[in-house]
Amino acid sequence: xxxxxxxxxxxxxxxxxxxxxxxxxxxxxxxxxxxxxxxxxxxxxxxxxxxxxxxxxxxxxxxxxxxxxxxxxxxxxxxxxxxxxxxxxxxxxxxxxxxxxxxxxxxxxxxxxxxxxxxxxxxxxxxxxxxxxxxxxxxxxxxxxxxxxxxxxxxxxxxxxxxxxxxxxxxxxxxxxxxxxxxxxxxxxxxxxxxxxxxxxxxxxxxxxxxxxxxxxxxxxxx
Amino acid sequence: xxxxxxxxxxxxxxxxxxxxxxxxxxxxxxxxxxxxxxxxxxxxxxxxxxxxxxxxxxxxxxxxxxxxxxxxxxxxxxxxxxxxxxxxxxxxxxxxxxxxxxxxxxxxxxxxxxxxxxxxxxxxxxxxxxxxxxxxxxxxxxxxxxxxxxxxxxxxxxxxxxxxxxxxxxxxxxxxxxxxxxxxxxxxxxxxxxxxxxxxxxxxxxxxxxxxxxxxxxxxxxxxxxxxxxxxxxxxxxxxxxxxxxxxxxxxxxxxxxxxxxxxxxxxxxxxxxxxxxxxxxxxxxxxxxxxxxxxxxxxxxxxxxxxxxxxxxxxxxxxxxxxxxxxxxxxxxxxxxx
Ligand SMILES: Nc1ncnc2c1ncn2[C@@H]1O[C@H](COP(=O)(O)OP(=O)(O)O)[C@@H](O)[C@H]1O
Ligand SMILES: [Mg+2]
Numbered sequence: 001x002x003x004x005x006x007x008x009x010x011x012x013x014x015x016x017x018x019x020x021x022x023x024x025x026x027x028x029x030x031x032x033x034x035x036x037x038x039x040x041x042x043x044x045x046x047x048x049x050x051x052x053x054x055x056x057x058x059x060x061x062x063x064x065x066x067x068x069x070x071x072x073x074x075x076x077x078x079x080x081x082x083x084x085x086x087x088x089x090x091x092x093x094x095x096x097x098x099x100x101x102x103x104x105x106x107x108x109x110x111x112x113x114x115x116x117x118x119x120x121x122x123x124x125x126x127x128x129x130x131x132x133x134x135x136x137x138x139x140x141x142x143x144x145x146x147x148x149x150x151x152x153x154x155x156x157x158x159x160x161x162x163x164x165x166x167x168x169x170x171x172x173x174x175x176x177x178x179x180x181x182x183x184x185x186x187x188x189x190x191x192x193x194x195x196x197x198x199x200x201x202x203x204x205x206x207x208x209x210x211x212x213x214x215x216x217x218x219x220x221x222x223x
Numbered sequence: 224x225x226x227x228x229x230x231x232x233x234x235x236x237x238x239x240x241x242x243x244x245x246x247x248x249x250x251x252x253x254x255x256x257x258x259x260x261x262x263x264x265x266x267x268x269x270x271x272x273x274x275x276x277x278x279x280x281x282x283x284x285x286x287x288x289x290x291x292x293x294x295x296x297x298x299x300x301x302x303x304x305x306x307x308x309x310x311x312x313x314x315x316x317x318x319x320x321x322x323x324x325x326x327x328x329x330x331x332x333x334x335x336x337x338x339x340x341x342x343x344x345x346x347x348x349x350x351x352x353x354x355x356x357x358x359x360x361x362x363x364x365x366x367x368x369x370x371x372x373x374x375x376x377x378x379x380x381x382x383x384x385x386x387x388x389x390x391x392x393x394x395x396x397x398x399x400x401x402x403x404x405x406x407x408x409x410x411x412x413x414x415x416x417x418x419x420x421x422x423x424x425x426x427x428x429x430x431x432x433x434x435x436x437x438x439x440x441x442x443x444x445x446x447x448x449x450x451x452x453x454x455x456x457x458x459x460x461x462x463x464x465x466x467x468x469x470x471x472x473x474x475x476x477x478x479x480x481x482x483x484x485x486x487x488x489x490x491x492x493x494x495x496x497x498x499x500x501x502x503x504x505x506x507x508x509x510x511x512x513x514x515x516x517x518x519x520x521x522x523x524x525x526x527x528x529x530x531x532x533x534x535x536x537x538x539x540x541x542x543x544x545x546x547x548x549x550x551x552x553x554x555x556x557x558x559x560x561x562x
Contacts, residue, residue, distance in 0.1 A: 142332060
């Protein structure tokens with residue numbers, strides 16, 4: 001008991017701070033990634049050959065950009081875009097400095113997951129609505145996105161989990177977070193208990209996000 | 224109401240150009256039900272999708288209510304589409320919405336106010352007989368019920384025209400009949416003009432006033448339903464007719480019977496169906512009619528009787544008998560070799 005008390009006294013504030021940093025990084029970058037990723041996903045679906053707004057140039061360009069970004073490992077991306085990060089947020093360190101690479105890493109991933117979610121929606125329903133004289137914009141909102149909601153939720157869940165993984169590497173630029181904690185204390189200073197504690201928290205975190213996502217998707221899915 | 228003028232549609236596919244529809248003319252008057260029948264790949268879907276311009280014809284013009292829709296700008300085209308409902312083989316409902324919402328959502332998107340949306344949704348659910356299912360989701364319904372929801376959704380925009388792309392092809396025969404009855408009812412009670420496509424002759428038989436037979440992108444024969452069912456001329460029309468009434472006897476049987484007389488198909492339509500002509504023939508002439516097959520086809524606008532008889536007797540007597548039947552309005556077709 002006293003060993004546990006001693007451990008919590010010593011580490012709880014630090015772990016708590018790391019949890020908050022992780023939440024911050026995941027929350028903020030998820031927000032911006034969704035803001036970029038979802039429209040990008042819609043764009044590649046709608047500009048695809050044979051679709052409502054087919055546009056070969058836009059379609060191929062966005063595909064190319066997504067593929068290029070997705071082929072760079074996060075740890076390399078983090079350093080590769082340092083100048084860009086400095087240009088956008090004025091710094092390359094701390095939580096602020098890591099948001100840009102996290103967004104650039106996650107947005108194309110979300111776009112791809114969005115694409116496959118939207119492609120699952122039967123084209124026939126879109127056609128039925130077009131035949132009724134309903135505007136394309138309404139069809140995107142009330143047919144495409146609505147019908148794809150369960151898959152979109154699942155996609156966002158996967159993206160969030162992968163985002164948590166990426167934040168672990170954010171320690172490299174001094175952004176903190178759980179991954180950084182485990183690395184600095186657990187690995188470099190042989191504080192094995194800290195390592196176990198962070199790993200445990202990460203497992204619980206990922207598990208809960210995944211089961212919330214699954215449950216939400218199941219509730220929205222009606223077949 | 225619907226006029227298609229010299230409509231052609233060409234697709235550029237990987238294997239080259241495909242001319243799915245070739246110079247087709249269609250004219251559906253207000254309140255009529257016209258049907259296009261053809262085998263899979265004949266170009267029926269492409270043709271019907273040209274009516275509401277889901278498919279842009281490469282050549283030709285489409286007129287709806289006298290307005291040429293092929294040259295309308297998009298906002299005007301949307302207005303024109305509001306007056307054209309469409310139902311599909313695959314129903315195309317929102318899986319994530321209840322029956323009620325499947326009807327209400329399009330109405331909301333078309334800008335109707337809450338009260339009107341509710342009024343119409345309830346009214347048309349009632350008409351298709353699904354009021355008690357309004358809270359269900361599509362996957363909790365049978366195929367026939369899903370198609371009823373789709374019909375209610377189409378009717379709720381209060382269209383003047385209903386297009387049906389194989390609406391009964393995914394349904395069993397009994398459900399097909401009930402959906403066809405529903406289509407007849409909305410045609411009669413709401414005065415909605417219907418253009419449908421199908422590969423099933425019984426659909427044409429039950430509800431169509433006029434028939435187009437389509438093959439390889441061409442309309443190869445068209446006529447009012449009674450004429451087409453009594454005097455089909457194109458081989459494809461005859462094949463389709465054979466699917467609902469057995470018209471063929473084996474060539475071996477026919478040539479065997481020909482030795483002692485003629486083998487003839489008699490078709491009775493309208494008033495000739497009411498007279499006891501066949502009985503009269505054997506009294507008036509020295510012939511003996513032997514009925515080989517007989518059937519009755521009930522069309523929307525009349526009844527057709529088909530009898531294949533073996534008329535035994537001397538040649539001149541047989542000919543005189545046939546002439547007598549012909550004069551009394553009976554359709555005569557000699558099954559010499561085969562038809
Ligand atoms: N979007 C398309 N692109 C290329 N070819 C098509 C397309 N739609 C239809 N076709 C071709 O046009 C022909 C007619 O198709 P369709 O109108 O669907 O026939 P049906 O409805 O009578 O079965 C077929 O050969 C089909 O492969
Ligand atoms: Mg078809």
